[in-house]
Amino acid sequence: MxxxxxxxxxxxxxxxxxxxxxxxxxxxxxxxxxHLGEVSIPDRLAARLVDEYTRPEGRVxxxxxxxxxxHQAWERGRSHQVLHPGMVSPGAAAASDxxxxxxxxxxxxxxxxxxxxxxxWAARRRVRARVEFAALITRPxxxxxxxxxxxxxxxxxxRAAACAGxxxxxxxxxxxxxxxxxxxxxxxxxxxxxxFDPDHDPHISPREGEDEVGLSTSVAEAAATIxxxxxxxxxxxxxxxxxxxxRAHGEVEA
Numbered sequence: 001m002x003x004x005x006x007x008x009x010x011x012x013x014x015x016x017x018x019x020x021x022x023x024x025x026x027x028x029x030x031x032x033x034x035h036l037g038e039v040s041i042p043d044r045l046a047a048r049l050v051d052e053y054t055r056p057e058g059r060v061x062x063x064x065x066x067x068x069x070x071h072q073a074w075e076r077g078r079s080h081q082v083l084h085p086g087m088v089s090p091g092a093a094a095a096s097d098x099x100x101x102x103x104x105x106x107x108x109x110x111x112x113x114x115x116x117x118x119x120x121w122a123a124r125r126r127v128r129a130r131v132e133f134a135a136l137i138t139r140p141x142x143x144x145x146x147x148x149x150x151x152x153x154x155x156x157x158x159r160a161a162a163c164a165g166x167x168x169x170x171x172x173x174x175x176x177x178x179x180x181x182x183x184x185x186x187x188x189x190x191x192x193x194x195x196f197d198p199d200h201d202p203h204i205s206p207r208e209g210e211d212e213v214g215l216s217t218s219v220a221e222a223a224a225t226i227x228x229x230x231x232x233x234x235x236x237x238x239x240x241x242x243x244x245x246x247r248a249h250g251e252v253e254a
Contacts, residue, residue, distance in 0.1 A: 038065035039109040063108035135164035140241015166237035
């Protein structure tokens with residue numbers, strides 16, 4: 001597995017921090033898959049996780065409920081298995097039939113739960129169940145990556161990881177919007193900059209062209225500063241085991 005670029009120095013007791021640009025590279029792209037309110041995983045983030053944390057013969061477990069991790073694993077020739085997030089619920093009978101300690105990389109998600117829906121205790125139990133299940137099917141020395149959206153503090157994930165015997169390896173901020181001239185935000189079409197040119201279509205009047213292009217330069221610059229949501233948090237852990245050194249560079253106890 002290669003080195004992870006864009007990593008900053010860190011204080012003692014904190015894992016290294018990396019920033020990964022994961023916004024779509026092109027305007028026309030395949031939308032990220034979604035399922036039952038699970039976190040949408042950009043294809044560039046899924047590809048980066050597979051490339052960074054697996055070998056060509058590696059095995060990948062996709063617990064996201066989305067399927068993008070498995071799709072990128074398949075494109076890279078890795079063995080993969082998609083497991084439904086509902087299987088990680090405490091007491092789920094189907095989970096007991098699965099092989100343990102087989103995946104080199106396991107990716108799961110934790111989504112915010114409305115406070116009115118469940119108690120804080122139930123929410124913590126749900127996070128712990130997901131992380132513990134991910135650790136259960138990951139081989140010693142393997143990687144567990146937990147993706148959380150803006151609005152969900154990773155602290156609960158870190159506590160659950162510690163209980164599951166995981167070592168905090170790295171924290172990644174995955175940018176889900178492009179960095180443009182006006183700041184961090186979506187690329188917005190601007191009149192006169194790659195947009196509609198009424199001279200190219202004699203059948204459409206200049207006023208019709210303005211209506212279709214949309215935003216003036218000043219409005220586009222203001223809109224480009226809207227950044228919510230602008231990133232996902234990815235907490236990366238290594239499962240303790242004899243297949244790797246006790247403490248690699250940059251690793252801290254979860």
